[in-house]
Amino acid sequence: MKGFLVSITLTWFPARKPRKECAMTNPLFTAKIWGCRGSYSNEPEEFLPRFQRLLKVLDPQQIEMVRQANQGVPLKEMFESFLNDGDQPRHHLYLDRGIHTTCIEVRCGDKIYVIDLGSGCVALGKKLIGGQLAKKSYDPGGGGRGSTLKFTVLGTHVHLDHLAYGAPFFGPFFVANELLNCEIRMFGGVDWWSGMDGALASAIEIPFFPLSIKQVMREKTVTTKTIQDGFEIIDEDEQGNKIRITAVKQNHPQETYGWRIEYMGKVFVFGGDNEPFPGFDRGCDPKLVKLCKEADVVVNDCQYSFDQYLGSTREKMSRRAWGHSFPEANAALVREAGVKGIFVTTHHDPGAETEWIEELARQVAMNVPKTVSVIAGFEGLELDMLNLSKVNHYAVSV
């Protein structure tokens, strides 16, 4: 029955053509969100409101066709079949804003960067492995020879939701070398510790995990580097175009970095977890402003409302010093840093439903120049830095 349902839903929602690998004449600078929940993975919405939202965005004739084709099958089952079909997130129809914690895939030409290993990285890991195995150069009988999956992990910090929830299940750490070689660079700041490898050992270690980090990565080529404020990586794509990546320390409990990626004259920033600088409740941390200066696209923490942050809601619980931000501070950031094109809210509170997440984004949008589009981030959102108009339609309306 499931196969039948899947074939129907594929007709209903034609699968996108797979993106072509970087063409020599067509540079690529994209970012895709694989996880945007903060603190822990959660799916707060019940089935019914999600289903009602789905019905709103679909053509009634298509719905009727599917009803008739699936006579006898409850709509709820059809809907869940659609949601659960494959590893790709299916939240691009505004169904909800996603369930997984932080992970963002950035592509600069042929170079792949993975920001954080929250639970969203599990699906990304499968995609990276599948994409590499599908390449023509791959030799299935050659022990992975001729095909090496290369990418770089840019860690913001080592809190559970950014590392331990995803890293132990991230396929490239585990894929057998007979199947695929992997070369992984990891950058992160944990100067009180022994480096990113030490941080990973806390996520992948007996008795918290069946294997130790040494067993898991025995034959992998993994290099780790502990970074400091202002740390810079200079890479080149296959055409020799420069990729400049900078880490800037942020205001968050324990050492945390935001990442700025500059490529092909455009700038993408992931702010990481952060809250306004102490004493600047409606202002900005100067370091965050520096990180985001004149960026084309910024993705930043907007977990709470200002009232929640202050503790002036009915529950009287202040979120100060928890390390997360709110709309007024983000709007000030956009203005002070002169963000140019798109601002995306992320690190959504695990208990926040879609309407609330959109409301927080709307509060940002109301206080920034109209030239900036504000999007409430969601799993599956793809940002094309070289063609920003493609993602404008996801912006919240004010």
Ligand SMILES: [Zn+2]
């Ligand atoms: Zn977090």
